[in-house]
Amino acid sequence: MGVTNKLIVLGLGLLGSSVIFCPALFAAEEMALPQTLIKNVHVWDGTSDGVTKKINVLIEGNLIKKVRASDSDANADATIIDGNGSVMIPGLIDMHSHLCIQEGMLVGRDNYDQMAMGARTAVSMQQYLEQGFTTARDLGCNILGVAKAVNNGLLPGPRIFPAGGFLSQTGGHADTGSFNDVPGAVDDLERHAFGYIVDGKTELRKAARQNLRAGATHLKLMAGGGVASEFDPIHTTQFSVEEFEAAVEVAKDYGTYVAVHAYHDRSVNRAIDAGVRVIEHNFLVSEETIMRMKKEGVALSAQFVMSLEAFADPDSITFFNPDQKAKAKSVNAGATQMFKWARKHGLLIVSGGDMFGPAYNTRQADNMVWATKVGFTPLEIMKMGTSNAAEVLSWSGGMNPYKYGSLGVIADGAYADLNLVNGNPLQDITILNDYKDKFKVIMKDGKILKNQL
Amino acid sequence: MRIIKKLLTPVLALFCSVAVFSPAVFAAEEMALPQTLIKNVHVWDGISDGITKKISVLIEGNLIKKVRASDSDANADATIIDGKGSVLIPGLIEAHSHLALHGDLFQIRNEFNWMYIGAKSGAEATRMLHRGFTTARDAGGPVNGLRKVIDAGHVDGPRIYASGPVISQTGGHFDIRGLNEPNYYFLGLPDPKNFMEWSYLADGIPEVQKASREIFRKGSSHIKIMAGGGVATVYDPLDGLQFTPEEIRAIVIEAEKLGTYAMAHIYTPEAITIALNAGVRSIDHGMLIDDKTMALLKEKDAFLVPSLAVGLFTPEELAFAWPTPATKAKGARIIAGMENETLLAKKHGVKIGFGTDFFGPDRGSFALQSLEFKARAKYFTGLEILKQATSTNAAIVAMSGPMMNPYLDGPLGVIKAGAYADLLLVDGNPLDDILLLTDPKKNLNLIMKDGKIYKNQL
Numbered sequence: 001m002g003v004t005n006k007l008i009v010l011g012l013g014l015l016g017s018s019v020i021f022c023p024a025l026f027a028a029e030e031m032a033l034p035q036t037l038i039k040n041v042h043v044w045d046g047t048s049d050g051v052t053k054k055i056n057v058l059i060e061g062n063l064i065k066k067v068r069a070s071d072s073d074a075n076a077d078a079t080i081i082d083g084n085g086s087v088m089i090p091g092l093i094d095m096h097s098h099l100c101i102q103e104g105m106l107v108g109r110d111n112y113d114q115m116a117m118g119a120r121t122a123v124s125m126q127q128y129l130e131q132g133f134t135t136a137r138d139l140g141c142n143i144l145g146v147a148k149a150v151n152n153g154l155l156p157g158p159r160i161f162p163a164g165g166f167l168s169q170t171g172g173h174a175d176t177g178s179f180n181d182v183p184g185a186v187d188d189l190e191r192h193a194f195g196y197i198v199d200g201k202t203e204l205r206k207a208a209r210q211n212l213r214a215g216a217t218h219l220k221l222m223a224g225g226g227v228a229s230e231f232d233p234i235h236t237t238q239f240s241v242e243e244f245e246a247a248v249e250v251a252k253d254y255g256t257y258v259a260v261h262a263y264h265d266r267s268v269n270r271a272i273d274a275g276v277r278v279i280e281h282n283f284l285v286s287e288e289t290i291m292r293m294k295k296e297g298v299a300l301s302a303q304f305v306m307s308l309e310a311f312a313d314p315d316s317i318t319f320f321n322p323d324q325k326a327k328a329k330s331v332n333a334g335a336t337q338m339f340k341w342a343r344k345h346g347l348l349i350v351s352g353g354d355m356f357g358p359a360y361n362t363r364q365a366d367n368m369v370w371a372t373k374v375g376f377t378p379l380e381i382m383k384m385g386t387s388n389a390a391e392v393l394s395w396s397g398g399m400n401p402y403k404y405g406s407l408g409v410i411a412d413g414a415y416a417d418l419n420l421v422n423g424n425p426l427q428d429i430t431i432l433n434d435y436k437d438k439f440k441v442i443m444k445d446g447k448i449l450k451n452q453l
Numbered sequence: 454m455r456i457i458k459k460l461l462t463p464v465l466a467l468f469c470s471v472a473v474f475s476p477a478v479f480a481a482e483e484m485a486l487p488q489t490l491i492k493n494v495h496v497w498d499g500i501s502d503g504i505t506k507k508i509s510v511l512i513e514g515n516l517i518k519k520v521r522a523s524d525s526d527a528n529a530d531a532t533i534i535d536g537k538g539s540v541l542i543p544g545l546i547e548a549h550s551h552l553a554l555h556g557d558l559f560q561i562r563n564e565f566n567w568m569y570i571g572a573k574s575g576a577e578a579t580r581m582l583h584r585g586f587t588t589a590r591d592a593g594g595p596v597n598g599l600r601k602v603i604d605a606g607h608v609d610g611p612r613i614y615a616s617g618p619v620i621s622q623t624g625g626h627f628d629i630r631g632l633n634e635p636n637y638y639f640l641g642l643p644d645p646k647n648f649m650e651w652s653y654l655a656d657g658i659p660e661v662q663k664a665s666r667e668i669f670r671k672g673s674s675h676i677k678i679m680a681g682g683g684v685a686t687v688y689d690p691l692d693g694l695q696f697t698p699e700e701i702r703a704i705v706i707e708a709e710k711l712g713t714y715a716m717a718h719i720y721t722p723e724a725i726t727i728a729l730n731a732g733v734r735s736i737d738h739g740m741l742i743d744d745k746t747m748a749l750l751k752e753k754d755a756f757l758v759p760s761l762a763v764g765l766f767t768p769e770e771l772a773f774a775w776p777t778p779a780t781k782a783k784g785a786r787i788i789a790g791m792e793n794e795t796l797l798a799k800k801h802g803v804k805i806g807f808g809t810d811f812f813g814p815d816r817g818s819f820a821l822q823s824l825e826f827k828a829r830a831k832y833f834t835g836l837e838i839l840k841q842a843t844s845t846n847a848a849i850v851a852m853s854g855p856m857m858n859p860y861l862d863g864p865l866g867v868i869k870a871g872a873y874a875d876l877l878l879v880d881g882n883p884l885d886d887i888l889l890l891t892d893p894k895k896n897l898n899l900i901m902k903d904g905k906i907y908k909n910q911l
Contacts, residue, residue: 100568102607113650115553116598118571119578119608145566155572192567358607 033061036416036446037074041083043067044426046090046387046409049379051424054085059416062446063405066412084453086440087424089382090408091134091417092432093389094364095301096280096352099124099160100141100194103357105176109189114142121146125157127361131435134417134444135159135407137217137352137393139259139280140166140174142194144214151215151401158444159402159417161393163220163259164211166195167204167247171231172238173222173261179230201246204239208250217396219251220280223262223271227311227327234284234327237267244274255397259301263331265289272298277395280352282342283307283335290341299348299392302384304370305363306354307335339374350392351384365432378429416446420453486514489874489904490527494536496520497884499543499844499867502836504882510541512874515904516863519870537911539898540882542839543866544587544875545890546846547822548758549737549808552578552613553594556814558629558651567595574599577819578610584823584893587875587902588612588865590675590850592716592737592810593619593627595650597672600859609907612860612875614850616677616716617668618650620661620704624688625695626679626718627652632688652679658703661696665707674853676708678733680717681724684783685774691783694724701731712854716758720787722746729753734852737808740790747797756849757798758806761828762821764788795832806849807842826890835887843867874904878911 036059042051045067058069058078066073074080101108102120121143128136136158138147147160166174170183174195177187189195193214196207208219223239225232232238244258251258252275259278262268265285272279272292279293280301293300314320314328342349353360353367371381390408394400405415420441423431431438442450489512495504498520511522511531519526527533553574555561561570578599581589589611600613621627623636629651630636638654650671653664668676680701682691689695696704701717708715709732716735717728722743725736729749736750737758750757763771768781775784798805809825811818829838847866855861864872878899881889889896900908 112601113595113598114567115571115574115595116602118568118573119575119599119602120571121568122572122575123608125572142566142568145569146572149565149569149572155569155576 032075034446035060035065035075035078036081036443036448037069037071037078038081038083038088038420038441041086041088041420042424043088043410044090044382044424045411046383046390050426051087057088057410057418059443059446062416064410064412064414064416064418067410081441081448081451081453083420083441086420086422086453087426088410089419089421089425090386090410090414091419091442091444092132092365092368092385093135093137093350093393093408094128094133094158094352094367094385095137095350095389095392096303096354097128097136097138098141098354098356099128099136099138099146099157100143101356102361105189105194109176109187113188114192117142118146122155122157124356124361125150125155128158128364129156129442129444129449131362131364132419132432132439132442133158133364134442135161135389135393137161137163137389139163139261139352139354140195140220142189142192144193144211144216148215159407161217161396161401162215163218164214164216165190165193165207166220166222167207167211168195168197168222169238169243170197170199172197173224173226173229173232175231199243201242204243204246205250208247212250212254212256212399215399215401217393217399217401218256219247219258221247221258221260221271221276223260223276224264224267226261226263227324227331234263234331237264237270239270241270241274244271244276248275254399256399257395268293272296278350278392280354281307283331283338285334285338287341287345290338290345290347294345294347297348299350299388300342301350301352301392302339302342302371303352303354303367304339304373305360305367307331308370308373309366311335336374339371339376343375343380348388348391349380349384350389351381363433365435369429369433372429378426381429382425417444419443485528487904488513488518488528488531489534489901489906490522490524490531491534491536491541491878491899492524494539494541494878495882496541496868497839497882498869499840499847504540504884507538510868510876512901512904515874517868517870517872517874517876520868534899534909535911536878536899539878539880539911540884541868542877542879542883543843543847543868543872544877544900544902545585545842546807546850546866547581547586547589547611547809547842548735548806548846548849549592549760549810550581550589550822551594551810551812552581552589552591552596552599553651554812558627559631562629562651563631570595571599573813575602575608575610577813577816578603578608578613580816580819581822582609582611582902582907583897583900584820585877585890585897585900586611586822587877587900588614588846588850588860590614590616590716590808590846592616592718592808593651593677600672604859611902612865614674614853614859615672616675617671617673618664619652619677619679619718620655620664620668621652621679622695622700623654623656625654626681626683626686626689628654628688656700658700661700661704662707665704669707669711669713669857672859674850674857674859675713675735676704676715678704678715678717678728680728680733681719681721683718684787685780687777687779691786692721694727698727698731701728701733705732711856713857714852714854720790725750729755735806735849738787738810740787740794742790742794742797744797744800747801747803751801751803754804756804756806756845757794758808758849759791759794759798760808760810760825761791761795761832762809762811762825764791765824765828792832799832804845804848805841806846807838823891823893826887830887835884838887839883875902877901 168174
């Protein structure tokens with residue numbers, strides 16, 4: 001965090017010509033923040049249609065001080081980096097992470113403990129940074145302690161916007177209990193704030209407040225089922241409109257918003273009726289619902305890999321039964337159509353992979369790349385993972401841990417989260433997958449994490 | 454874990470000259486394990502008095518296959534590493550770590566959560582491995598889960614012999630409640646702060662039995678008893694006895710039932726005597742021991758695990774750990790006792806383990822672990838110190854026995870055929886200059902654990 005201390009000496013001319021200085025104040029002092037001047041880069045700033053010609057960008061402390069800086073703008077002792085014609089893009093943002101789910105949820109519950117999951121989360125966070133993802137919005141798990149640590153500089157990792165524990169009804173999508181559980185039973189995941197099983201406005205308010213108390217930046221509710229779920233088939237609608245409204249009210253009281261996991265018209269529309277602002281998944285909705293989302297300013301958080309790749313060939317998912325396979329097929333078809341409508345109607349779309357665990361940890365950018373399969377251009381996709389994402393993140397209002405600069409853009413006063421890429425992702429979006437070779441410099445908060453120039 | 458599958462085809466000659474093959478069995482198949490041949494190294498094997506001339510060591514899978522291997526012993530596709538005259542020694546073993554301890558216990562309990570502690574502990578485990586410690590006996594803290602993810606290959610770190618939660622009496626060395634915090638047992642309620650499994654408070658034989666059994670259920674390889682007061686803690690006087698002899702014996706019995714042992718945190722002669730008579734096999738710290746008690750330790754064939762590196766610092770430097778006059782005074786007492794302890798240990802010829810007891814709050818304080826080599830150089834030769842950190846410590850952790858020891862493929866702490874391929878290549882001879890090991894970043898050319906290479910700067 002950038003701190004410039006300027007304490008101004010007050011001259012109190014109280015008695016004639018004598019000047020009295022208050023002994024508690026002291027002389028003006030300005031502490032020079034370290035600077036980095038990155039030269040010779042084509043900048044894509046997160047919003048424009050293309051890249052600039054070669055320019056310089058001056059970073060001071062943890063913020064971008066000046067885009068199109070001249071040499072003389074930098075201090076004598078600034079670190080100079082010659083970008084050598086690479087393309088500077090903002091640090092990437094994933095809008096649907098589950099940093100602490102590194103095994104299937106039930107394996108995590110039964111075979112490991114939260115300490116072990118914490119150790120694996122640390123590895124995953126490091127992998128995010130290595131892929132150029134400098135911010136992650138976490139949509140549910142026991143991440144609040146880790147988020148607080150990262151956001152206070154105590155652990156390395158992407159900036160985290162955490163929802164905290166999932167909010168799910170009994171038998172809802174985050175009900176990780178066993179078949180024989182009776183109401184009120186609490187399993188080890190729930191004991192550790194992985195998720196809260198709540199029914200009724202009172203319980204929902206309590207859990208929402210508990211999350212916000214621990215630093216949640218928004219709330220995540222499970223509004224429907226899933227393809228593989230044990231207790232909640234995909235056709236279900238979860239939580240009543242009053243329960244949603246209770247969560248939305250608590251969120252608003254904290255200056256933030258609610259996001260929901262929902263697949264179909266009934267659940268999505270109920271959520272929007274209650275004032276929910278972001279829909280995750282959304283794979284089975286009708287064009288009418290898409291149009292409503294546009295009209296009411298509801299954002300779509302898009303999981304391209306999970307819907308298009310994972311369910312492209314359900315017959316090959318050996319542990320799926322025939323019912324699950326059929327559902328997977330319908331999700332695949334529905335998502336393909338839904339994304340096209342979303343593009344057609346100009347929804348605010350952010351990219352969030354929902355990709356976690358060893359099979360997916362190092363494929364975060366693939367979620368963005370797969371958007372090309374349903375017709376999105378590289379420019380549209382890059383915005384999903386930068387400036388669009390930053391806009392939704394700003395809806396966290398007072399709960400935003402990063403209020404002192406903008407994210408997702410290269411602009412004066414933005415946080416110095418940026419990547420220097422060998423090649424132009426606006427022309428070839430697949431470059432994002434080749435981060436090991438093509439991402440030459442990765443910077444977060446003004447600190448260089450990688451420099452392979 | 455080593456897997457060699459050899460399935461032999463049984464031949465069932467049932468009908469005169471006709472051989473019938475059971476359809477369920479198939480032809481013999483041997484899966485070749487990857488090999489590494491490390492050449493041109495002087496080997497110190499963990500036991501001998503000196504190093505060999507330059508030889509080669511062949512590793513297959515996760516074990517050492519042959520010491521003094523020839524080129525032809527290796528498969529055609531073996532990875533060849535030129536050790537360039539480095540000294541190959543067994544991976545170091547730490548006998549007293551606290552991988553989960555990242556600061557003041559009270560703060561940990563109230564302000565941090567499992568996941569954060571896990572994230573930090575994983576990172577510290579990786580750094581510990583990079584300091585050359587391929588095995589750590591953890592002396593208390595919720596590290597059984599960490600052990601599993603390291604062994605599963607998800608996080609880089611040493612093998613862990615976990616104490617898991619320690620057993621402490623009410624008001625004992627790991628009673629980490631705040632002053633006014635109630636004893637939830639008296640209230641009949643579960644502890645809402647969830648100790649995160651740092652310690653089980655147990656009083657009386659039934660409670661210590663239950664606590665011990667719970668600890669082993671978690672997969673701990675041995676049990677850690679707080680049998681005396683501590684320096685940095687405030688409610689338990691350094692000279693006080695903790696647990697009755699009967700309680701300690703009951704805990705040891707639970708360990709013995711599972712073929713393993715108990716270690717104890719103790720400083721004072723009276724407490725050590727009680728522990729030894731109850732069957733405790735590893736006496737950790739022990740700085741205030743006297744001659745008579747050291748003789749008993751020898752007689753019982755127990756291990757003594759001192760930690761001497763705090764003696765390298767001035768009281769001012771240790772103010773972060775011992776901030777109050779009371780803790781400072783206790784610290785001064787134990788530092789003053791170190792010389793006597795080591796002299797008595799040598800006099801009686803007791804087995805001495807290498808434990809550092811360094812922990813958080815930050816990576817700098819964990820990294821002081823390597824300074825223990827320097828601290829011991831005042832009292833022991835390089836050879837003696839290296840044995841403490843390898844073969845002697847290996848004997849300590851092996852006391853976990855066949856039921857609770859997680860690492861049974863081969864011996865640790867030695868370089869010989871059949872031992873685990875946990876080894877270091879040192880740039881120089883640590884037998885001659887033990888201080889080489891105080892700068893692992895510079896002087897450890899190669900770190901191998903379980904046959905996998907984690908560092909190679911040859």
